[in-house]
Amino acid sequence: MRHSMMTGEIIDRETQHDQGKARSAAEPRARPRPRRRATITFYLGEPLRDRARAAFRSTSLVEEDATWSEMLAKALLAEVERREAEHNDGDRFTGGDDPLRPGRPIGG
DSSP, X not given: OEEOTTTOOEEOHHHXXXXXXXXXXXXXXXXXXXXXXXXXXXXXXXXXXXXXHHHHHHHTXXXXXXXXXXXXXXXXXXXXXXXXXXXXXXXXXXXXXXXXXXXXOTTO
């Protein structure tokens, strides 16, 4: 099993494989609906960036990270789930669409 970071769903490869075998050859494969993705920008120190890049390059195949973004999404999801467990009885927080306060102004 693994997490799909873009959707937050758990993927069980064996189940997917077995379900695929159960489909008849004539049955068309349903295309997954595209998920809405968002671009985010944040800043971090170069040492952490370099460390994360090295980890990605060294482990992306065994961790099945298709992209750098997928690895970062996994890391973000792990922290979100930790905070939900620690501070919200494991439930998701609400208000995810609300704007965040801006960070420190550039040059400020």
